[in-house]
Amino acid sequence: MIDWTTERQLLTALVALPGLGFFGLALGWLLGWTPTEKTVARFSASVSLLDWAMTAALAGLMFRSGEAQVTVRFGDRFHVGSYAFPLELMVDRLSLPLILLATTLAGLIGVFSRRYLHRDRGFHRFYVLIHLFTFGAILVYAAGSFDLLIGGFHERAAIVKTYSRSFFVFCHGSPG
């Protein structure tokens, strides 16, 4: 049984919120909902703002109480012999600033893209996927185990190849 302290509630909510945002927008899309750009952007901004506020509040509570970390354990996904896949969230003084940075950047990208993607065919799809990305990024930082960290990290070969190439060109093009 989980002892739902405020810190644990905040931690769970801040990880889950972008995921719920993704499911909400994606489900609406599948059901043929065609909201205006303004509606989608406001929904996205609300999610980002709330997530950021919860992260900041959690940081404040941890700072006040002096807690070094907050952990929520939901049990194990499965057991194989002595191996277990733990479903555990954990934030500490290293991961919390990174979550704050991720929510800040995700919110910023959402605000930026409202203008940048105006009248673009992929407007709705972009906002569906930005929530999925944010959810994955926060899960990476808040994963309490290596197994869950891998769950938050999704990889597409073409993107990795493209960005590796760009990174290589930038870094080695001017070694001086």
Add this chain to the structure above:
Amino acid sequence: METFGAAGFFGVAINYQGIDDAHAVSLCPVVVKPQHSVREHAPAGEEATHESRVARRKQWSAVVHGLSVGSKNLFTGWVTTAFLGFLSLAPLLARVLSPLQFARLRAALNERFFPDPRTELAFMRGDVDSYHATEGLAKGFDTDEKTARVADLLCGAGLTSRFADLVIVLGHGSTSLNNPHESAHDCGACGGRRGGPNGRLFAAMANRPEVRDALRATKGIDIPARTWFVGGYHDTCSDDVDLYDTDLVPAHNLDLLNRIRKSRDRARALSVHERARRFEAAEAAHSAEDGLLHVEERSEHLAEPRPEYGHCTNAVAVVGRRAVTRGLFMDRRAFLISYDAAGDPEDKFIAGVLGAVIPVCAGISLEYYFSFVDNERYGCGTKLPHNVTSLLGVMNGHAGDLRTGLPWQMVEIHEPVRILFVIETTPERLMKVIGRNPELTEFVENSWVRISTMDPDSGEIQIYRGGGLFEPASPAGAVIPRAASSVDWYRGKLEHLPLAEIARAV
């Protein structure tokens, strides 16, 4: 107050270098090769300010360049990213969340740390020996050259008498952030650059006493001593209007200058309000002031792919007296070029006017036409995945060919029609002028443009059908609707609007 329109280089084709520019550029149509160089410089007494500005700009450039290169190379990239990367978040947040306030802060800091000296143009030349040996350009203009250019423009526009005390000569251009296609919004008659220096130069030429004497003696144009020309620059993105060299305006014209400044501010707010109706994001622009804030923000927004629509929707060019179009709502789809046939009985000036206007307007019109009809082939597709490549052009993402033409966001509301020239003259006089110019003949006979004439006396319109044949226009039953004001006609509408007769000027 009266307005006139002319090709934006004002007949002064120059090789120009501003005081902060690294090199000179041609400010004239691309088919013209400038023969004269003009430089902006700090006059006596301003050298110290100028030197201080140059020194500080160099220092700042070195810092910015160092950080930029440092963040990208193999070794220092790790350090700058780890220690300084976080600091770049603050300006990024400010730019995205509050672009206009950030731009104002940046402008204030620029003004504080990079003092702006008073400048003037070096355009005087006394003799032909001052040709620059290496560039093959004449330094400035001699009196005859200045007189000829001022006379050509004034006579062509029909401004040869009834001079106001102040004549404002506005060049135009466009400034927007994060926009590789910015120059496509600049002045076509200046080769896709900003025409402020041309307006400033023309005004300075027209103010020279020796030019006025020569105009009086050789052309019969008597510019009164009270009349003063002021050059300026109109930024069509933010609708900002700068006036140059106002410290030289005679004392007796200062009150008038202040009144003109107020009129200008009111006019730009109204113009912006009309323009903003096309922007879906400007839905909150209920008042002229709201509209002004909206377009100023667009020009400074890092994420804005449509800073302005520029010449998009262009369809008509009217070459004639401004009185012919006064009071008509033309939905910003017309080029209005001033020409008075009554003052040109020998058709001397119309040849010059059409020689500049048809290639420039046709070029702009066809650029939009082809970029719209096949945006992937003749245009450059959507702006969103564009990457600036080697400071040469743009390409999609990290691979592919350089993309040419206009992006979809610049042409999306365009209606692809060949531009129609309505020229206030007779068919016989027009065809004589066009027949003498092979370039214009090609435009007209190959139907790249459509031409028509409006009789200066009767107002009868004749449309050219090719092969030397004109047909009278027969707008049977056509009634131009009337509206109380422009705002009444366009408010709440996003689509193209037909002509309307406006009952009162707003």
